[in-house]
Amino acid sequence: MNGNSRPNGVNGHPKDRNLMSRKPSSPMAPTFMVSAPGKVIVFGEHAVVHGKAAIAASISLRSYLLVTTLSKSQRTITVVFPDVGLDHTWNIDDLPWHVFTKLAQKPRYYDMVTSLDPDLVQAMQPHIDGVSPHLTGEKRKISQSAASSFLYLFLSLSSPTAPGSIYTLRSTLPIGAGLGSSASVCVCISAALLKQIHVLSGPHQDQPEEEVDLQLERINKWAFVGELCIHGNPSGVDNTVSTRGRAVLFKREDYSKPPNSRPLKDFPELPLLLINTKQPRSTATEVAKVAALKKKYPGVTEATLDSIDEVTMSAHALITSENFDPSSEENIEYLGDLFRINHGLLVSLGVSHPKLEHIRELVDYADIGWTKLTGAGGGGCAITLLKRHVDDEAIRELQRKFEAAGFEEHKTTLGGSGVGILYPAVLRNGTDEEGGEEIDQKKFLNATGPEELETLVGVGLLDRRPEWKFWQ
Numbered sequence: 170m171n172g173n174s175r176p177n178g179v180n181g182h183p184k185d186r187n188l189m190s191r192k193p194s195s196p197m198a199p200t201f202m203v204s205a206p207g208k209v210i211v212f213g214e215h216a217v218v219h220g221k222a223a224i225a226a227s228i229s230l231r232s233y234l235l236v237t238t239l240s241k242s243q244r245t246i247t248v249v250f251p252d253v254g255l256d257h258t259w260n261i262d263d264l265p266w267h268v269f270t271k272l273a274q275k276p277r278y279y280d281m282v283t284s285l286d287p288d289l290v291q292a293m294q295p296h297i298d299g300v301s302p303h304l305t306g307e308k309r310k311i312s313q314s315a316a317s318s319f320l321y322l323f324l325s326l327s328s329p330t331a332p333g334s335i336y337t338l339r340s341t342l343p344i345g346a347g348l349g350s351s352a353s354v355c356v357c358i359s360a361a362l363l364k365q366i367h368v369l370s371g372p373h374q375d376q377p378e379e380e381v382d383l384q385l386e387r388i389n390k391w392a393f394v395g396e397l398c399i400h401g402n403p404s405g406v407d408n409t410v411s412t413r414g415r416a417v418l419f420k421r422e423d424y425s426k427p428p429n430s431r432p433l434k435d436f437p438e439l440p441l442l443l444i445n446t447k448q449p450r451s452t453a454t455e456v457a458k459v460a461a462l463k464k465k466y467p468g469v470t471e472a473t474l475d476s477i478d479e480v481t482m483s484a485h486a487l488i489t490s491e492n493f494d495p496s497s498e499e500n501i502e503y504l505g506d507l508f509r510i511n512h513g514l515l516v517s518l519g520v521s522h523p524k525l526e527h528i529r530e531l532v533d534y535a536d537i538g539w540t541k542l543t544g545a546g547g548g549g550c551a552i553t554l555l556k557r558h559v560d561d562e563a564i565r566e567l568q569r570k571f572e573a574a575g576f577e578e579h580k581t582t583l584g585g586s587g588v589g590i591l592y593p594a595v596l597r598n599g600t601d602e603e604g605g606e607e608i609d610q611k612k613f614l615n616a617t618g619p620e621e622l623e624t625l626v627g628v629g630l631l632d633r634r635p636e637w638k639f640w641q
């Protein structure tokens with residue numbers, strides 16, 4: 170462990186924490202916040218890792234990262250990610266900047282990085298080993314992988330002269346449930362660090378489309394690098410939809426080139442139920458399972474992945490056709506059939522879970538829709554596309570059965586905004602504070618649960634908060 174690292178440990182509820190000692194004196198920049206959404210993969214998970222197409226849409230559950238710049242004399246960076254029990258401080262001067270003298274060249278913020286640098290990963294390791302000593306097993310791994318992703322991006326994008334800062338992250342997304350929690354965190358980290366090194370312009374009204382696109386691509390590229398630290402082998406679909414929001418058709422055939430991602434304008438507001446098995450799993454493990462299957466049965470696995478590609482492209486053709494009408498029974502049934510087929514193919518790839526099958530069975534018995542797993546599977550979430558004209562009581566009955574089985578329903582909407590910024594971190598929030606309510610770390614950490622967090626800083630669904638700005 171790096172002797173100068175200071176593992177602080179998160180003990181108890183954030184409300185108990187005395188954060189006053191952290192309050193910066195004469196900060197060098199205003200406190201600001203960034204936010205990015207999670208996603209559902211509607212079609213094509215796993216196949217997308219192997220160069221096939223996927224359709225994904227952003228959801229209204231999001232991560233929020235508050236950046237507090239310290240005074241000039243405070244030469245530390247602190248990550249406070251209470252959702253994963255992470256609270257750690259590094260001295261900026263002790264970080265392994267020396268590794269860049271060995272590397273051919275330090276990556277520049279506009280470079281395209283498609284793999285992790287093994288020298289940097291190795292040099293970082295002693296600074297990660299001491300993170301979250303109060304946790305053990307899987308919990309420690311989760312906490313350390315979030316720290317790795319942050320530190321890799323910090324070292325790549327910042328410099329030894331970076332201002333001391335505190336990065337506080339909270340999310341309304343369930344972690345490791347297939348809803349892109351890691352991607353939304355990585356998009357937040359990328360956007361915050363790029364903002365701090367002053368290489369993001371806007372967002373502002375009338376910003377030309379190409380300029381907006383450039384900023385989003387910059388954020389997306391580094392978010393992908395963060396995902397590399399967590400996942401091992403991400404396709405990039407999650408960070409792309411988290412950065413850009415709305416819905417995309419995504420394909421990455423050649424990992425050394427940028428992916429092909431096409432926005433899906435007017436993505437339909439499909440009548441979906443989003444059910445969480447609450448069975449924990451890791452995306453990296455599920456992705457590795459498919460890779461192992463492909464190695465063992467290359468022909469069969471490739472044919473299965475090709476079939477998933479056909480399903481995705483068939484759904485895409487329907488959704489983008491002129492005659493598509495989401496209120497048409499025939500169209501919904503067509504998409505429903507594709508849900509069922511896509512799920513069956515994922516089952517044969519070995520990435521379902523008995524609890525996901527239980528959700529599917531309950532929906533099938535009720536005969537009110539079509540179900541598929543979403544995200545990496547192995548647990549996590551399933552989505553059910555509801556049939557037209559389903560009786561409300563039948564849905565309530567099903568919801569009771571989900572609850573009795575220990576599953577959780579997430580209420581969310583599809584296709585919202587991508588990465589956004591609140592600069593400075595001040596919201597009107599209906600308070601008497603002159604100029605609005607300043608969001609400081611204490612208030613941010615004290616918000617209990619997703620609802621309070623949404624109320625305090627949420628991007629806002631129905632009553633959009635005008636202070637949040639988006640590149641769009």
Ligand SMILES: Nc1ncnc2c1ncn2[C@@H]1O[C@H](COP(=O)(O)OP(=O)(O)OP(=O)(O)O)[C@@H](O)[C@H]1O
Nearest residue numbers: 252311315340345346347348349350351452544545
């Ligand atoms: N709220 C959070 N705070 C800090 N780190 C987080 C948070 N949410 C996710 N992470 C990081 O992301 C990892 C979870 O990523 P994983 O890919 O396994 O799940 P996911 O992104 O939710 O699912 P999927 O990739 O299937 O959509 C955690 O191990 C942690 O490192």
Ligand SMILES: C[C@@](O)(CCO)CC(=O)[O-]
Nearest residue numbers: 214215403404405544545
């Ligand atoms: C399983 C996967 O296809 C989706 C995870 O949300 C992995 C990826 O695309 O990186």
